[in-house]
Amino acid sequence: MKKNLLIVDDDIQSVNVLRQQLATSQWLAIGGHATKVEEAWKMLQSIRPDMVLLGGIKETERGVLCQQFRLAHPHLSFIAACTSQELIWEPFFRNLGIWVVAKPIQPGQLEALAMISPNVGATAAAAPLTVQPDGMVSLLSAPSHFPSSVSESPVQPEYHAPPVIQPSSFPTSQKAKHLITVYGPKGGVGKTFISRELAIFFSMQKIEGRSLRVLAVDFNLDLGTFATTLNLPRSPNIYSWVQEIDNQLQAMAKGQGKDPLLVRNEEWQEYASSITLSPHDISKYIVSHTETGLDVLTSPRDIRHSFEIRDYHLYLILETLKHSHYDVILVDTAPDTTDATIQALFFAEQVVMVGNPVVDSIENIQRLLKLLREAEYPETRIQVCMNRLQRKEMFTLDEIRAYFQLHPSKKIFSIPDDAQVKKSINSGIPVMLHPGRSSAKEAIETLGKALLPVDSDKALPKAQSKGKERPALFRWLWG
Ligand SMILES: Nc1ncnc2c1ncn2[C@@H]1O[C@H](COP(=O)(O)OP(=O)(O)OP(=O)(O)O)[C@@H](O)[C@H]1O
Ligand SMILES: [Mg+2]
Structure with missing residues (x-):
């Protein structure tokens, strides 16, 4: 089943290029593209993505945005697309459990990540999540049937895609204690x-x-x-x-x-x-x-x-x-x-x-x-x-x-x-x-x-x- 990708990026041109490149992908479909934070919040609700690609949005800082998204949608996989200058942030993103890919994005990199990231769109739809206007959420726990093994030890794909930078610590499941x-x-x-x-x-x-x-x-x-x-x-x-x-x-x-x-x-x-x-x-x-x-x-x-x-x-x-x-x-x-x-x-x-x-x-x-x-x-x-x-x-x-x-x-x-x-x-x-x-x-x-x-x-x-x-x-x- 194809993974549903939400792109959060105000660089419309490069997203259009990516859209064309992924048009025939059997692993990934672009479910939505947001150029503003507010729009991204709405799309997280409406399109229920499995993965979020964080390009750049001028009004916000990606690490913080990712943490806010993750509070509301703990099961999502995040990818930060970085320019060569931004790659100095790679350890920081890795620490947050965000995958990092280099710009210009190779569609093969995203496909490889799609293969190994859990499929969550359907389960998320069942979770009674409501995001308040201030970005806070009323339910923070992930659906219990989310496969924790996937989050704790991501499996390397048997696929020779262009080099993909992996996070050292992928977020663990939010099973209640x-x-x-x-x-x-x-x-x-x-x-x-x-x-x-x-x-x-x-x-x-x-x-x-x-x-x-x-x-x-x-x-x-x-x-x-x-x-x-x-x-x-x-x-x-x-x-x-x-x-x-x-x-x-x-x-x-x-x-x-x-x-x-x-x-x-x-x-x-x-x-x-x-x-x-x-x-x-x-x-x-x-x-x-x-x-x-x-x-x-x-x-x-x-x-x-x-x-x-x-x-x-x-x-x-x-x-x-x-x-x-x-x-x-x-x-x-x-x-x-x-x-x-x-x-x-x-x-x-x-x-x-x-x-x-x-x-x-x-x-x-x-x-x-x-x-x-x-x-x-x-x-x-x-x-x-x-x-x-x-x-x-x-x-x-x-x-x-x-x-x-x-x-x-x-x-x-x-x-x-x-x-x-x-x-x-x-x-x-x-x-x-x-x-x-x-x-x-x-x-x-x-x-x-x-x-x-x-x-x-x-x-x-x-x-x-x-x-x-x-x-x-x-x-x-x-x-
Ligand atoms: N059921 C009990 N029967 C007899 N003595 C008790 C009982 N419960 C506690 N004590 C006595 O009360 C003393 C204080 O208990 P404890 O240290 O657990 O209180 P505390 O509420 O944790 O104190 P603090 O507020 O200083 O942390 C203990 O040293 C113990 O001797
Ligand atoms: Mg005490």
Whole structure:
């Protein structure tokens, strides 16, 4: 079947030449030609191309345009056509997962790429994508039947076309992951304890004959202790990754003739939004808990390093984790409302909102729920968990539910106060790994099963689609 090509280029003459050259191609048909960005957005919707050839458009920068298109249409293949002067951008484009061909374009090059790029026009037509006027999209995940193997390891064609420059990292499929954020707007309520226990619980679960691949992430960037609670080293850590990202961003800035010291935060944000990191590199930054196979991305060892971590680093990291091979990603957070925490909340499919049955903790959860409701955060995603419950409490769970104005059908999870917990934190041995039964262990299991019902014979249930909130996140965080 012929691939449908959309050409985005304001050089009408050379597109006409190409059109003639490809008129009889059995691999490729030009479905549309846009000379303006707005027109290109419309054509992406109307002609549902498989591939987009980005020539040049004066009003925009191709890397950024490609990233915007890809957010809305993650399955598309992109080709940048470069003049000999523009070929200095080749590594930059390759990094974004864009194929690069030299101008004047040889039709054989495009045909070769058409042979190896996935056929997606039909599947895209089924996806309920809507592009908002500002270019934001209301659904970011690719159709689940998109062949991920194609995107992860493009196959070289058995076709002797003129030399084709291949991207080193083709974008991986956007299969949804289960990202669970454990949060509580008060210190010491048990977030890290619950994150650790859930992470261990999930890594002990099996699907289709193998263990779940679980990553725990310590987003308590300055004072995180997740690694300590498992007796793990704090190096490498998230700061090692941030340094790598900075190297990449600074190279981009220098490539554009800018002095990195003079680049403003908003410009770094822009650079960051135009790059894609390879999920395969994550292994360089994690430490492993050998007893269970759990991987951990720990917070920096030195508090000063946490001061250098910016919103765009975290955005890139979370985005990359979402495309990694992990089945479950568990994020432990700080009791604050910094960028790190807000992003961890918005990236999550589910949030465990942890509190203690004490009035100050309850009050802060109520305030947080109010904020999230104002930001139109889907409440179905939040599971409230009261930790350290004693036999007799001043407030019943029903009273707490009413105070939070939760739907009567919404269960509040509870974990008992248990002397074992303190010992398990001090020894670095999770309650989940203790032999025998205990009420705390059972409570964690109940919470874990509710978050992610795992059947060892079956595949993992699909993560919920993230719907509309990503544009809202951008507006909220970055204006
Ligand atoms: N269910 C429990 N039973 C008994 N003690 C508990 C329980 N949960 C937590 N604790 C105690 O509370 C202490 C604080 O827990 P934890 O560090 O998990 O809280 P946190 O919310 O992560 O704190 P921070 O806000 O500082 O990150 C732990 O050291 C542990 O001793
Ligand atoms: Mg903690």
